[in-house]
Amino acid sequence: MSEVAPRIDDTGAASGVAPGRAIVELVDVSRIYPNGDTVVRALDRVSLAIHPGEFVAIMGQSGSGKSTLMNIVGCLDRPSSGVYRVNGVDVEDLDADALAELRCSTFGFVFQRYNLLPSLTAAENVAIPAIYAGTGREAREERAHALLARLGLGERAEHRPSQLSGGQQQRVSIARALMNAAPVILADEPTGALDSRSGEDVLALLSELNAEGHTVILITHDPDVAAHARRVVRFQDGRIVADERREAEPARPPLPAMGPARRGGLVRFLPDLAEAVRMALASMVANIFRTALTLLGIVIGVASVITMLAVGDGGKQSVLERISQIGTNLLIVRPGAPGIRSSGDNATLLPEDANALAAIPGIGAIAPERSSRYTIRYGSADYFTSVSGTAPDYLVARDWPMAEGVMFNAADVKAYAPVVVLGETVRRNLFGESSPIGRYVLVKNVPYEVIGVLAPRGANAFGQDQDDVALVPLTTGFVRVFGRQFLNSVTVKVDDAGNIPAVEAAITRILTERHQAEDFQVRNTAQFLETAVETQNTLTLVLGCVAAISLLVAGIGVMNIMLVSVTERTREIGIRMATGARMSNIMLQFNTEALVVCSVGGAVGVGLGLAAALGVEWMGATILLSLMPPLLAFACAFLTGLVFGYLPARKAAGLDPVVALAYE
Template identity: 45%
Template sequence: MGEVLLNIVDVSRSFIAGEQELTVLKNINLQICRGELIAIIGASGSGKSTLMNILGCLDKPSAGSYFINGQDTSRMDDNELAALRREYFGFIFQRYHLLGDLTAQGNVEVPALYANEGAQTRHEKAKKLLTRLGLSDRLDHKPSQLSGGQQQRVSVARALINGGDIILADEPTGALDSSSGEEMMKLIQELNRDGHTIILVTHDPHIAEFADRVIELKDGEIIADKQKRIPVKANQLSTDQQASKTSKKINWSRYLEALKMALIAMSNHRLRTFLTMLGIIIGIASVVSVVALGAGSQQSILDNIASMGTNTIEIKPGTGRGDRRSERVRSLTADDANALKILPYVDSVTPTVRTNVAIRYASETVTGSIQGVGTEYFRVRGYALAKGQYFADDSIDTLEQVAVIDANTDQTLFPDGNALGSVIFLGRLPVRIIGVTKPIQSVSDNSDELNVWLPYTTVSGRIFRQNYVNDITVRIDANVSSDAAEQGIISLLTMRHGTVDFFTINTDTIRKSIEKTSETMTLLISAIAFISLLVGGIGVMNIMLVSVTERTREIGIRMAVGARQTDIMRQFLIEAVLVCFCGGALGIGLAYFIGMIFTYTGSSFQMIYSSTSIVAAFACSTLIGIVFGYLPARNAAKLNPVDALSRD
């Protein structure tokens, strides 16, 4: 007897079948020496496949002990058993068990991949083995493009890629014709002479004739163990065959290979992948679009309210609203307005003198608001000309009797549209109309009121005979904090007056209220979009769970050739993350496409995309892949190899 390689001591294996326990193996004792070529034979149901699964660490015994090179497998965890399958065993299955998505060379390289073999080394070894087995012209063919004999040769090459001290062949000729079967058995004998320990499982006595030792099973027990001939002394395995056993170095290329396999799986199942992505695409597109719509809506609203004069600060005499003394405080002057113009954050300033008088034109008399204002008043309040012109600085200096009227006054007094050049009477003061403004929704003016604007010097000098103004309105630059600007204005006027005999009204609070309302609505709609994203994530999890079920056999093959649980989990988790990441990218693209539709339809509305929301969308889609991909990946990693292999 040579060196004992495998040692089975009192091994039994039972399965639960309904309410009964079915014992398949009963107190098996068996020693297998290095270099033997053994055939395990028996009728169907005798337990030979179960014994082979235990020998190959695909299954565990219910009782007894199993030693490999003196190591007790019962004390090993799943990853250590995977290492044994990867480093000591090579499997030749009756149904080949090749991965349909990979080429012949790709299938052969899988065990070396899990053994952390470098890509170049894997490629060279796989080509060398396939060439040796007569498949040099079939390297890039997928299993569906190969004959049965060629597929079986690919599985032999896969069994040898990591060295394969022990080769387990389950009915290696069962799916082959007689000619291919003979060739396969000659190849197995050749491998035995090269130093591999071969264990055949067959029900065919003719195949058993090729073995040096025949073990017969019946009803789960060994009934015969015949040494037919003394094995020929086997050659030692070459250095390159054993190299994989010493390769324990962590190789980051495993992550790249897992990514590559994920891409292959996604490419070969495009419809399933797209349906998986669909929920993420819709969810991400919804989130990005809603944020962009919200930002665009907010900007549009702010632009509109800015044109209404909401980024303004009004300065009034007195100590505050309701101050009865305010009418007697006459400290605000046009010089104060001119002094405020020098502040860097001031956009425009206007003093205002106002009163209500009768407005007469021809036989028509109405009551309206007469306001003496500066030349910058119309910019401060956001008015635009419909026709005519505004009065200029020389009109202020000369107390010129010219006026600009609003659309209400124009429609009331001049229904024929001939306002320009006409003379109206403000009380007893005749003025000539030089301009008409467009309608505007103002936050401070009554939209139904009739308004006539004159130079403030004209009102002060020709109507009131006063040297003070009723109030001053300052428009603040849009990029400056209105609160800070307000404090600067207060400081300047306090310094000029020597006391605080005025108060300010900051109309920017309206802007802030609108911004807050807009943000609240965006948050609300984003929450709805997030729910759709969550639903998309659940869809990813469901599809991935289905994918695990569909690919159970693939998982079993990968485990049989040495994949660790972490390898399986990594692959499925990367697939889930990749699906969500790609779905996120497509979702962002869809959101931009929606924005293009708005642009090309000529809509004045603009979607403003936020880089923060885009980054958050990518992060969210990746996180969904991790969170919702974890459960399917864990389920895949925890599958029993022998159960997974038995699935169709």
């Protein structure tokens, strides 16, 4: 377990450390960079001790090693060799998160180029270190405004950096350095980008802070700037060439007490997550066009999942309803050997066969049927439809109610009665909206009295209009319509679905014995149902896979955009690391951004998908909306953000703070 940097007490010394111990101590520190076959010694065996309350200027020309020294002192970089201690703790023993803790609690950075985040206000920039210190939002906002007011920027707290002058931006940077009451202020060329008057104001402010007890380490190449310090350490070629103390350090009041130590576990994670969500939303707004393009892929993917599943489930539901209209406890006997498609004009199935089957136990209704298409005439109106001769049990077998009138009965069958029952489509085409009961229609020039109208059923599982039919007694049909006495089919309704196999076996046995050949087919509507369900499930799976592929493509797009975002915001990542962000904070921020993008896209996609499904229904298709597809689609969008946001987040968290800060 890595050590955590000791806290600074009210005197500015490390807790438990003897008075006078250096707050920053380097012993024979070197920093070496490979350069092809050679190496560059940015620091060469540097030894330096800086005590609490000092105002030290590190002076040297460009390339002398002073900025490298500041990076090591600020725990942004590690020495290649030697020992570096902060408050007596060797930083070599600290991991990346422990170094982040140290930067958060001990160091405040003031950069030459200010390093403010352009998308945040002055107050929000100042409050960044407190976010990573675990300070509550209300407390850090209050302190940020107080610091800005002290530095003369109280009225500019809600302005963005682009709305501030260079001197004002540098004061915001100083306020940020003071946010966590850091005992050490590291100022890297703080006047380099300022005019002379603004530069003097900044130096005066640093002197004032030093007088309050802050240790100030000033990096500069300007002798006039270095003159404000009480101690000047001169660098040349990575070495200290002079260490001059111009005057003794005066007695100073103790520093203000620091904020609470950073919390751990769930207590720490939840506020960090809330801040990550807030920063993610701010980032989305700041890059609204790119965010919209990123959302588009997620929206399309989620919407397609919902729409396609709604259409697929609707199609399946429609097929099931149509099959259920036929009946699920039905056995349909047709002429023709198994595996051979029959036209229906096959004389192997006779009325006597239907009579023989009626004796099988477990049969609730049996309806022999012979049908063909003929023209029915009423007055001057003609309509070409299917005329079926059948038995009174036809409606029982088919679970088909009457809309008006009655079904013909056994007496009508026995008497060869010229009566007819019309389907809704036939009634509408011949009689419009008026009732046909008691009127006569002609079939093959023979008048038939209309005694009933069937209730509307719509299309069947095969898309055929079930209402396009006219029913007559089977005997009447044989004599007056069809001529030859053979059947197209026999519909058998079984009382209990559990008896279907036994009844089917009995039908097969009886007809085989009667015909001395298996010249018939027995079809089970339950098998129709099973086949239809399997077909629709396969179709729904295909549609779902297409939608899932679109989500996968969208996820790759999110990852690509997030990787671009990491590259574009490399300096921001460096700033956050310098102000105390741990690797987990950076990981959480970028992963949360991907999650927020995908979650917002998922929510929009759910709404769009539901609207698209309703639009498809309005155009005439059958849909079925349920809770599961939207939840599944949104969960997929969320997981897309989690999975495809991880790699960019890990890349961001793995950046070197020094490299990130220097990124252009």
